Amino acid sequence: NAGVTQTPKFQVLKTGQSMTLQCAQDMNHEYMSWYRQDPGMGLRLIHYSVGAGITDQGEVPNGYNVSRSTTEDFPLRLLSAAPSQTSVYFCASSYRGGTTDTQYFGPGTRLTVL
Amino acid sequence: DAKTTQPNSMESNEEEPVHLPCNHSTISGTDYIHWYRQLPSQGPEYVIHGLTSNVNNRMASLAIAEDRKSSTLILHRATLRDAAVYYCILLFFGSSNTGKLIFGQGTTLQVKP
Numbered sequence: 001n002a003g004v005t006q007t008p009k010f011q012v013l014k015t016g017q018s019m020t021l022q023c024a025q026d027m028n029h030e031y032m033s034w035y036r037q038d039p040g041m042g043l044r045l046i047h048y049s050v051g052a053g054i055t056d057q058g059e060v061p062n063g064y065n066v067s068r069s070t071t072e073d074f075p076l077r078l079l080s081a082a083p084s085q086t087s088v089y090f091c092a093s094s095y096r097g098g099t100t101d102t103q104y105f106g107p108g109t110r111l112t113v114l
Numbered sequence: 115d116a117k118t119t120q121p122n123s124m125e126s127n128e129e130e131p132v133h134l135p136c137n138h139s140t141i142s143g144t145d146y147i148h149w150y151r152q153l154p155s156q157g158p159e160y161v162i163h164g165l166t167s168n169v170n171n172r173m174a175s176l177a178i179a180e181d182r183k184s185s186t187l188i189l190h191r192a193t194l195r196d197a198a199v200y201y202c203i204l205l206f207f208g209s210s211n212t213g214k215l216i217f218g219q220g221t222t223l224q225v226k227p
Binding site for chain 1: 155158159163201214215
């Protein structure tokens with residue numbers, strides 16, 4: 001099991017550019033989510049999905065899009081990058097997102113927007 | 115979402131026990147108490163969770179107060195590898211918040227050799 005994988009590990013963008021952060025899991029988990037972590041802060045939820053074809057907004061969704069066409073993949077799209085989106089992005093998955101389900105996190109993507 | 119309060123930082127000596135406190139005075143009867151930790155430059159990892167009874171696993175123990183308004187994560191013998199930020203999180207059973215981990219700032223644990 002590779003667990004939760006994220007690509008790329010590092011990315012530098014210019015303001016206004018778009019890009020997609022990739023997230024994949026091989027544990028057949030229904031629930032997947034994206035968080036961002038700013039320096040010295042806890043993680044904040046961006047978007048989440050309870051299964052293929054179903055997504056919903058988290059705490060800080062503005063400027064990001066997601067889709068879930070397969071159980072394994074949950075990409076995060078930045079439509080027009082802004083310096084305020086400079087952060088470390090973590091993807092997570094769990095069996096069904098239940099309150100006793102363990103959430104597994106990926107290693108993160110460190111994004112800098114100039 | 116019910117809130118948790120944790121000290122910003124704590125220090126421990128290697129091979130000594132560590133007690134990390136968490137206050138959650140507004141906890142409801144069906145809120146689960148979860149602990150995650152984040153090692154430097156890594157994603158968070160699950161540590162332990164509980165509802166009412168004390169819980170043990172290979173990583174740690176969770177002691178929950180009888181009134182559930184506070185809990186303590188216990189690392190029995192701290193190692194240098196346990197230096198991390200520890201997050202205490204409440205998850206409400208059965209609400210639309212299912213699966214949403216709401217992270218606070220956590221407690222930064224420093225372990226001295």
